[in-house]
Amino acid sequence: MARLRSPEELERLRKEILESRDPSRTFVTVNTRSACGLAAGSEEVAERLREEMEKRGVEGRVELRRTGCNGFCQMEPVVTVYPSEIFYVNVKPGDVAELVEGMEKGRVVERLLFQDPLTGQRIERAPDLPFYRHQRKILLSLNGKIDPTRIEDYLAEGGYRALSKALFQMSPEQVLEEVKRSGLRGRGGGGFPTGRKWETTRNAPGEPKYVIVNCDEGDPGAFMDRSLMEGNPHSVLEGLIIGAYAIGSHHGYIYVREEYPLAVQNVSVALEQAREHGLLGEDILGSGFDFDVEVHRGAGAFVSGESSALMTAIEGKVGEPRPKYIHTAVKGIHDKPSCLNNVETWANVPLIILHGADWFRSLGTPGSPGTKIFSLVGKVHYTGLVEVPMGMTLRDIIFKVGGGIRGGKRFKAVQTGGPSGGVIPEQHLDTPVDFDELTKLGSMMGSGGMIVMDEDTCMVDVARFYIHFLLEESCGKCIPCREGLRVLDRILTDLCEGKGREGDLKTIEEICEVMAEASLCALGTTAVNPVLSTMRYFRNEYEAHLRGECPARVCKALTAYHINPDRCQGCLLCLRNCPSGAIRGEREVVHVIDQERCTRCGICYATCPFGAVEKLSPPVAPRAQYGVRVRKEGRK
């Protein structure tokens, strides 16, 4: 490929690509370019599709395209047939022959369509799925449609048009002004105005200046950045180049955590292709602007997502935060001005340049314009990556996009913002989701993790989970974070084990205050949010744990299982499934749990078809006598 030397050459190439493609031609996509698809077995499905298409001689008419994640991870492997967007879910290699036959005859394979769990209805087209219907995809619109390892796919969809516009029709100042006017705020969690950050780095004394992509996504249950990097790395790269132009930087880094090998691979391919096409490197598109990028692989530390720790790691040192009250935007890598933005933030930039700040401001709320990608997980019907306009209420995200709570259970709380965020209870479900509103509730936007919890979730246990995660991830440099987490972890674990002591809640609050006030970096100052927010909204649960009770009946030490003699039908099912041999019984005789041997694994509770097994907290089971005959009246 010859390097492109002007915007005209770029447009000529785009035209060539488009002319070689018939828009009415069928193509099928399989997600083998992202981890979620691969884990579900998409590679086998893709291979079978290739073979079957060859066998039937349709490979000339139908294109097989390997793409990134389309968001509905739960339904992988997904096969989508374009241009009509017929959406097949949970496709197995054995289904492929039928599928290809259907394509050939223009017939839809009914049984592989998504079935709405609420109505039982089969839905044909992706945009009609309840999961997608309420979303507004601008960043994710190409994920699942283009092959991220082929730059032609990105170019065919208008890729690098924004870069060309920025370089040839705008001055760096105008680009900066446009981003400032768009009101874009940092998607990594802090919500700091992106344009202002760029301006700080641009105006800071010192050369060279660096621009950096933060892809050290580490919140439990969050995979937004991963999906973008795997599924559409060129969009992130294009944003980065535009940012570098505005800031006056000629050297960029993409910091990707080691645990994302496919993201590293796909972004490295993207860099290579961009260089070959003259979109990266010296004299980009003949504009005279030079810029190149290095991929830095993180060493698997959560704390390295913090800006100063990340930059220390790029310098080749241990990724620990530095005590800086001077922003990294002024003094970052090697004490030079360094502008760090999250993956999603950079991916927004080409859209803003292409469509303008006013268009961007028309999405979302006045204080938080644009859309936000969330990884919606937990006890909802539909889980996966969702992109919605800012300002959508939590209720709409959970009940419309997510389809509501699974298993007829009650909603209890939603956790946002990962270990730096907090839980939000039912009374605040109508809160519009934006940076400021979530902070007001004691949580935060964070990078976009959203974990939905139902009534079977213990809030003390949730706090313990996050504190334990942070205890393992804190770098240990400063006293309040390191030792404070040690204290919180011990006390919360004790509470969950029924070993809480008087005064514990006061100690928790006191330690939280010291951590929030005095910790060196944001990991420590925000670590208290999961604790303080659960205490704020569910204090009664903390108090109950002190009394030896777990209201959600989750904490094993505070829970006992008991078989209700009025309901037990003597079917032996629980007995056969009990891994510790703790259940005694025979046909037609009410089964009894030996509390001494019971490990509270809950298998009996889950397997009993009659709902006879009960969970009790406090863990005091009524005395049970062996040998009682079952009652048949209640049997259905």
Add this chain to the structure above:
Amino acid sequence: MREVTLEIDGKAVRAREGETVLQAARRAGVEIPTLCYDEELEPYGACRICVVEVERGGRTRTVASCCYPVEEGLKVRTETAELRSLRKTLLELASLTGGPEREGSRFWRMVREYGADPSRLLSRVGGRERECILCGLCVRTCASVTQDGVLAFVGRGVERSVALFPEKTEYCRLCGYCSRACPTGKIPPGGPARAFPSVYERAKPLSKSSI
């Protein structure tokens, strides 16, 4: 270098731009307690004992004075009831690993002075007493005098500890700097060799229960 005027505990103090609040305060005779600070070394910001309140543009916040740069018109308070209480809890947290007490050492004198009760949290959570508060003064001092460093931090989070490179002990000139720098009195004047385990020993993962 430009000069700025700031206010520390009600007193007008002149300082050079680029200095920290701690440096300016000490020169003006205002004592701010520190544990991990050494004027010969880069500020480290780990012990947080040097916290002060700074007021700027009507907004007050708590910062570590060893790292916070002076600014024109900055108002600093170094001794309030809140700060004392913050320092007291920090000292109690530090003593989870800082014990057992070695009388007369800098750290334990400070514990007494702030009325901190080292057994309060220790008795609740159990600690790993190893006479070290991980201030890093020994590690950093050693690196500055030997160019390489006989001592290093190993482990992350609560597993963090100081350990020794046995093959590097030949660089150790028994200068005694680490011993003098140590606020808990763990390191004898005879050098660090007997105070710390080898990094290779410490590199073995600890069991969860030891946390």
